Amino acid sequence: xxxxxKNLKLHHIGIVARDExxxxxFKEMLGLExxxxxxxxKYHVTNIFxxxxxxTKLHFxxxxxxxxxxxNQRRGGFHHVAFCAKDLPAAQQELEEKGIKFIASxxxxxxxxxxxxFAQPNIAGLNVELxxxxxxxxxxx
Amino acid sequence: MTPNDExxxxxxxxxxxxxxxxxxxxxxxxxxxxxDSLATVNIAAGLEKxxxxxxxxxxxxxxxxxxxxxxxxxxxxxxxxx
Numbered sequence: 001x002x003x004x005x006k007n008l009k010l011h012h013i014g015i016v017a018r019d020e021x022x023x024x025x026f027k028e029m030l031g032l033e034x035x036x037x038x039x040x041x042k043y044h045v046t047n048i049f050x051x052x053x054x055x056t057k058l059h060f061x062x063x064x065x066x067x068x069x070x071x072n073q074r075r076g077g078f079h080h081v082a083f084c085a086k087d088l089p090a091a092q093q094e095l096e097e098k099g100i101k102f103i104a105s106x107x108x109x110x111x112x113x114x115x116x117x118f119a120q121p122n123i124a125g126l127n128v129e130l131x132x133x134x135x136x137x138x139x140x141x
Numbered sequence: 142m143t144p145n146d147e148x149x150x151x152x153x154x155x156x157x158x159x160x161x162x163x164x165x166x167x168x169x170x171x172x173x174x175x176x177d178s179l180a181t182v183n184i185a186a187g188l189e190k191x192x193x194x195x196x197x198x199x200x201x202x203x204x205x206x207x208x209x210x211x212x213x214x215x216x217x218x219x220x221x222x223x
Contacts, residue, residue, distance in 0.1 A: 070170050073174070103199060105199065
């Protein structure tokens, strides 16, 4: 049995938003705070991270073009679950040894100090992202 | 239209539910609403079956139009010359 799970923490839930107004409404109604925002031109997407209590964040994606814009028949919705890996390259390698492919051979630069990579196409039908986040505390391990 | 164009068009017709009029090198997800990430995976599977071409996940993630699929296939040795 793999120990990979012990070296992963739930980091965020990824949601494709229809537009910015949807996110603003969600944020206002629930009193959530915007933690970070950045556009990644390569993937034609603006990423907005919202935080609430606890460590898990919400990651809203506003696609400007490309396949993500057509997600769920252009209705948006739940897209992926992201795990922070204690050692992202090692976690990727372990999954690759199980036959999982990734969208990039090496981790990509994400918002802020994040590094990321996505399983391609998915794991057991669910989109999975691996993250390196230097702010995550692993001292409780 | 070359035989390889016809093979590619058949894959795209089946996966994206498009007709011949939409088989245009410049057309991508913005013009074809059925082209989402799952469709990209299904297109890649069709390419492997019909052309024996295994698309790299990085290439798959950056496809923006039908012309990009052809360029990838050309890079894999598939000709679209008449």
